[in-house]
Amino acid sequence: MxxxxxxxxxxxxxxxxxxxxxxxxxxxxxxxxxxxxxxxxxxxxxxxxxxxxxxxxxxxxxxxxTELTKSKANLESLYNEGFHVCPYMYGQRRVDDEPCAFCLDVIYGER
Incomplete structure (x- = not known):
């Protein structure tokens, strides 16, 4: 180089x-x-x-x-997935995800 x-x-x-x-x-x-x-x-x-x-x-x-208890939070989750959580129609699918006053009372009502 x-x-x-x-x-x-x-x-x-x-x-x-x-x-x-x-x-x-x-x-x-x-x-x-x-x-x-x-x-x-x-x-x-x-x-x-x-x-x-x-x-x-x-x-x-x-x-x-107030914060939901664990059991009510589970019910809320089931309700949001489209199932009834009220004693009248428990476990049945909500038709067209229509709101249910009884379910809402179970989840959010004061008992």
């Missing part, structure tokens, strides 16, 4: 290294922006969840709503 070819190869290698460094620097800047945006979104998400929880608590206090 001639000295000129060797020198040209070093010059080309230097240009390639500089291009790679420029690309890595750009990727690093993009990564920093993405991480910063991610942190902002996580904080905003946390803040919104806290606000939503406060609204839910306020709504529950104002309506007097």
């Amino acid at each position: 001639e000295k000129k070819d060797l020198y040209d190869n070093f010059i080309q290698l230097e240009h390639d290294a500089q291009a790679l460094l420029t690309r890595v620097t750009g990727l690093k800047a993009d990564m920093a922006k993405a991480l910063e945006r991610n942190a902002e979104l996580e904080m905003e998400n946390k803040h919104l969840r806290e606000h939503l929880e406060a609204l839910d608590n306020t709504h529950a206090e104002s309506t007097g709503a």
Whole structure:
């Protein structure tokens, strides 16, 4: 290999290294922006969840709503799947998912 070819190869290698460094620097800047945006979104998400929880608590206090017991939650799940849970038609499929006042009373009524 001639000295000129060797020198040209070093010059080309230097240009390639500089291009790679420029690309890595750009990727690093993009990564920093993405991480910063991610942190902002996580904080905003946390803040919104806290606000939503406060609204839910306020709504529950104002309506007097309480958490369903496990058994009533199971009945609610069956009702939402289209089945009667009232003693009059228990286990039968609700026609066209029509609401049933008796079922709703069993699930949400005060007993």
